[in-house]
Amino acid sequence: MANLPLHGTLSDEQLEVQEEAGVLVQNDKIERVDSYQTLLAEAKRQGYSLQEIEQPMVLMPGLIDAHTHICFAGSRARDYSLRVSGKSYLEIARSGGGILDTVRKTRQATREELVQLLKKRALRHLSEGVTTCEVKSGYGLTVADELKMLQVIQEADNELPLDLIPTCLAAHMCPPEFGSSHEYLNYLLQELLPVVREQQLAQRIDIFIEETAFSEAEALAYLQKAQAMGFAVTVHADQFSTGGSKVAAEVKACSADHLEASGVPEIELMAEAGVVGVVLPGASVGLGMHYAPARKMLDGGICVAIASDWNPGSAPMGDLLVQAALLGAAEKLTIAETLAGITFRAAHALRLTDRGTLATGQLADMIAFPAETYQEILYHQGKLKPTIIWKEGKRVL
Known part of the structure; x- marks a missing residue:
């Protein structure tokens, strides 16, 4: 490679x-x-x-999974049963399921419980060839709980043979304790990110841009302030609607991840800005929806990485190699393009130059x-x- x-x-x-x-x-x-x-x-x-x-x-080379959420507690099997019965991801979220369900269970879990759960999942990944794995926070949504998650990731990384790369996704969605998204993002900027930086718990920041999460304007301001604090940034973008990729291009993010809704204008913006497109076939399988347009993205000159999105809700399978193979068959990717997407191009999404x-x-x-x-x-x-x-x-x- x-x-x-x-x-x-x-x-x-x-x-x-x-x-x-x-x-x-x-x-x-x-x-x-x-x-x-x-x-x-x-x-x-x-x-x-x-x-x-x-x-x-x-x-x-060892496989590199550039996007996971494997630090969590609980199960979302009920969400899955609702989804295969016809309810949409957004409908389930509005009815009290979705991300907030995992937030409640992760907040209740002790640090020791979360360490053991994370180590179990990470070791399964290692047994399937993943030697570097990005892991996001984002199921805490308070300063204390987000710090707990990032400390758990750090502890597991110190104890495991594979590398865990932490990303602070405290801007996953606005928790019910806050009256507005704007108020919550300011709370993160003032109370959480300085501590994350001081304790060196993560060098990367992420935000989810979507109807049930944060708007383009909110995300842009948040990411620019995080960059000014010295963080690298990435974006959950274009999963159900476009707009996130535009923000990613404007801040020249390391990557824009998901991209199922992206079209030619979004691809052109990302290509011009040099943003890595991280496609997540596990989410498409889990949600029963179309894949991100990986073929068009490659043809448009983008660096395309393939990641598992392993999480308890939309992508519970977590098998990177299976998902990459399925995406390659569906999107007509060459073997070289698929293998590149889970090795050196995935390393580039994480800005890792040594693997x-x-x-x-x-x-x-x-x-x-x-x-x-x-x-x-x-x-x-x-x-x-x-x-x-x-x-x-x-x-x-």
Whole structure:
């Protein structure tokens, strides 16, 4: 994946595939990728330890999930039953279900309970090849509860072999304790974000722009103030209606995520601003709605990442590889475009430059599939999982 462009379309012919290859790892980074026999001789001379794999396998960079909500308590199975009975996501939210239902359960959970729940989900992700996972807060919606969530993410990150990248999504929606969205966002800017910055609990800020959450004008002012405080920003954009991508382009956000409602004007705005489009097929599957227009986005020159959106409401499946394979089949993405979307392009959405490819100087985050060719990985539509996983050069599965 090392020599592919960040933006736009990719053909499978552009993929660099090395046959009978080896990887030389020094400490936690890749020192060299070359033919196995060449590296074997060098390793023996220098006294390196060897991990030899004799069966045919395909090695690729560890997967990167750039958008999840896996720090939460409770279940939203009732919401799902209502949804498949015909109720819309917005109708369920208005009737007391949706995000606020998870907020109530997450507030009631202890920090220790949330740590164990998060670790369980993160370890499942790791077992399926995800070596870097973004995790959002946003089910607290008070200063104390949002800080609790971010501290839980930090604690789990310190205890797990995979990397958890925290994002403060306190602007998920306006909680019932506040009379207006404007009042709540000011509360976050004055009371929460300075503490998040001081305690180094997150470097990234997110906001949900939608009818049941925050308006474009509110989001724009909030994001600009967060940027002035030194935060990187991303946006939940264009899930049910357009407008969020325009805000993302105006503030030159790292990414605009969801984008199911985006059309040509929105794609052009994002492409011009260099905003990564993070598409979330898990939400489309969970809500029974169309996918984001990934094919049009790639054709329009956007860097497209694919993430799971693993959350208790709209995307409870959480299997990144399955979702990427389904999206690729539906949107007619090449294998190269799909794999790029869950490796180095996902790293770019998180502004991580040290992972996502197998190249000198990169973290030795690697996964090996029991397959003869790389096409097998997506051909099985996510059912073929990696059987060997390395995180920073250490074998963890």
